[in-house]
Amino acid sequence: MSLGDDTGQTRTRMPEQGGDPYGGARRGGRSSSRSLVTVVGVVVLLIAAIAFANRGGDDSAAEEGGSDNSPKSAATSPSGKKPVSSKASGIPSGFAHDRQGAESAAANYAVVLISADILKPARRTEIVQQVFVADKQASLENRFDQAYTKDFLSDLGLDENGNATADSPYISRTMPVGTKVTSYSDTAAAVEVWCTGVFGTAGEKTTNPVTSDWFTMSFQLRWADDDWKIDGFSQKDGPSPVPGDEKASTAEEMAKAVQEYGGFTYAR
Template structure:
């Protein structure tokens, strides 16, 4: 079962969340280093994939070459119901710097609050949140001041010694020698559902890799998809989290990817750094 069941969706809405996964039993067809995932690809599936890529390329080329000679759609009435805002460079810097290693100084705008929510999602569902000393810094930096004391207590109860034992970590949030604990979150998209001068609600659609990379692990690294909802408040010249929650999905169909070894996953985590996210 997923440890998502450990989340707390009460007053602080998911303040105790982790995406760490526990083994889901034997012979269940689950992906993992010891799982029964298929490693071969059928020729028919490969053919369908190739055809699909070719079709997409043709469509992309046609779209790129279109324009200039016909109607642009202006005045058609469709512009009154725009779709999701494109994720494209704006020329604006998302933040001015970092505080305690966490991006800070977000703009007081809808773009700024979406950037804040994205970066906070990465931090709150990271390996650092399981380390008591680091967790205290994260809570004080990310959350509104009047929630900090209660959240520190709640996080401490949620990430107890028993919980850390369950995911294979010691009291300081460190894995056993020779193992690497992985909790990498990647924002896929953001959506503002409410925005005012000093308050906003933002949803962040995420994916990531979570688990322990090691030869004898019972918690292998796997992929997950989830959506986090943040209620943020403008205070002290920056956006801070008042509460947040999380739910599963939307999740695409799993690709037929070859599963990497524990050593490959551990090496990737050590060699590839993260990003500062901007809308």
């Protein structure tokens, strides 16, 4: 999957002809692997929703790096502070009203927004109401609904409720690698989250096998209702490392790993 295409398209790696997409083939360097993929117009996860959500938006503040009084960029490092313990609708909440709290909120919101749950209509409503500022919720939920249509879900092997079949579970899990605050005040913050993740369908016959991706999400946060909430967001590809040469796991191994290994609550 590739995040950050304003056209609402994405790239999906297709298996080689006559081979099992989970058959254990070893991945070579970037140039050789790119020659084996096919660019297709299938929107995965947030791409279409981001295209809808960002129409007419103004990301100039984030792009320019904030005001002259913005803190300088610094590598994400442990602070000794514990992650938040409270949750609303299963989503971390109650972030600290400071710079590190904004970073923690952005990291956790990246995980939520690029999850399989966002594809489920009932769960999507809970997510939008929890993570976005109140005056953006109605319009964004409508845009998400327009993006995640029945036909779109069907292309991913999901039913109209966003559920996969038992033998072909859909996987979407995001792991933040680091955060960067580009501007901060007591009422608003701009935070970038560098992420990697695994996305796709863990089925033996799938044309959309689970693969990894690297991308950066940019959040404009607002302090509202005693918590950091999303006021706007965008995304782009990378930074991406040179692909390794690990042996690809089978579909069964991928599905089992996602089921057995739980996720994290992220804190600065």
